Amino acid sequence: MGADEENLRAIEPGIVTDFTDRMTYASYLDLDTLLGAQHPVSVPEHHDELLFIIAHQTSELWLKLTLHELEAAKTALAQDDIAVALKCIARVKHIQKSLTEQWSVLATLTPTEYSEFRGSLGNASGFQSHQYRAVEFILGNKNAGMLAVFESDPAAHALLSRLLDEPSLYDEFWRHLHRTGLAVPTSALERDVRTAYTMNPDLVPLIKDVYEHPHQNWAAYESFEELVDLEENFQLWRFRHMRTVLRTIGTKPGTGGSSGVGFLRRALDLTFFPELFAVRTEVGR
Ligand code: HEM
Numbered sequence: 001m002g003a004d005e006e007n008l009r010a011i012e013p014g015i016v017t018d019f020t021d022r023m024t025y026a027s028y029l030d031l032d033t034l035l036g037a038q039h040p041v042s043v044p045e046h047h048d049e050l051l052f053i054i055a056h057q058t059s060e061l062w063l064k065l066t067l068h069e070l071e072a073a074k075t076a077l078a079q080d081d082i083a084v085a086l087k088c089i090a091r092v093k094h095i096q097k098s099l100t101e102q103w104s105v106l107a108t109l110t111p112t113e114y115s116e117f118r119g120s121l122g123n124a125s126g127f128q129s130h131q132y133r134a135v136e137f138i139l140g141n142k143n144a145g146m147l148a149v150f151e152s153d154p155a156a157h158a159l160l161s162r163l164l165d166e167p168s169l170y171d172e173f174w175r176h177l178h179r180t181g182l183a184v185p186t187s188a189l190e191r192d193v194r195t196a197y198t199m200n201p202d203l204v205p206l207i208k209d210v211y212e213h214p215h216q217n218w219a220a221y222e223s224f225e226e227l228v229d230l231e232e233n234f235q236l237w238r239f240r241h242m243r244t245v246l247r248t249i250g251t252k253p254g255t256g257g258s259s260g261v262g263f264l265r266r267a268l269d270l271t272f273f274p275e276l277f278a279v280r281t282e283v284g285r
């Protein structure tokens with residue numbers, strides 16, 4: 001036994017040190033791949049580019065889990081398993097909070113620092129994040145035109161094309177409520193799921209009834225509030241993105257070709273579940 005090993009054993013005699021034929025932390029997590037995946041492009045390498053890369057890579061990892069959970073929630077709803085769907089949504093809400101909080105790390109990047117390596121990014125932009133677009137699609141903000149950005153990435157294109165064709169989480173939700181006996185109007189059950197979801201006024205009286213008599217359909221009441229939380233959290237992420245962009249590049253156009261902050265500000269007018277907000281005006285009237 002070497003001196004290092006003896007010292008370690010003195011602290012905790014059971015600590016494993018021989019990893020021949022044993023799974024390790026690094027092998028299980030494929031850390032070589034993960035920690036070898038940061039490739040700054042600035043020349044000479046800019047100190048702050050690592051922050052920029054890691055802020056994006058961690059976001060993409062959390063987006064991967066978000067997609068995994070939202071797809072599972074959708075499947076659960078299709079099987080009328082509301083408990084499982086709500087469990088998945090609860091996890092997504094925590095991921096969203098973590099993603100929103102994470103903006104403060106990137107906000108330490110000053111406009112001066114970013115301008116020193118921004119040019120090296122070319123036309124790369126978060127606009128090209130297929131996982132972000134997939135989350136938008138699952139939540140109902142469909143836009144077939146977005147697929148054009150992914151022509152050169154067959155896997156991303158296939159994922160988005162499948163999600164475009166499938167009902168959104170909200171579509172599945174109405175179908176589930178219909179099967180549980182709620183008088184969901186046909187217009188909500190037979191809409192063209194490939195198009196962006198838009199306000200369906202026929203749904204508001206039904207939702208109003210649930211809000212005014214929550215104990216008659218507690219599952220629907222709770223689910224509506226969970227969806228409102230999901231949208232709220234999404235908007236908070238969008239807002240902090242827009243404000244971080246404003247403090248970093250002001251009103252310069254984006255590398256992806258958009259107007260920049262103006263484009264991101266307009267995204268704040270989007271709503272995934274319009275009727276769940278419209279009902280607030282009607283409740284108590
Ligand atoms: C200093 C940091 C950042 C700046 C200056 C910035 C800037 C921008 C700008 C200007 C756009 C508009 C599209 C364009 O023309 O490029 C955009 C879009 C986008 N960015 Fe960022 N961004 C930053 C960080 C991030 C991070 C950390 C993420 C996380 C994944 C992200 C994800 C996105 C997404 C998903 C879009 C598309 C939004 C949509 O289509 O509604 N961005 N960003």
Ligand SMILES: N[C@@H](CC(=O)c1ccccc1NC=O)C(=O)O
Binds near residue numbers: 056121126249255
């Ligand atoms: N659109 C950003 C560039 C940017 O933020 C970015 C560049 C490469 C990879 C991800 C990015 N993040 C979000 O848009 C800009 O205009 O500065």
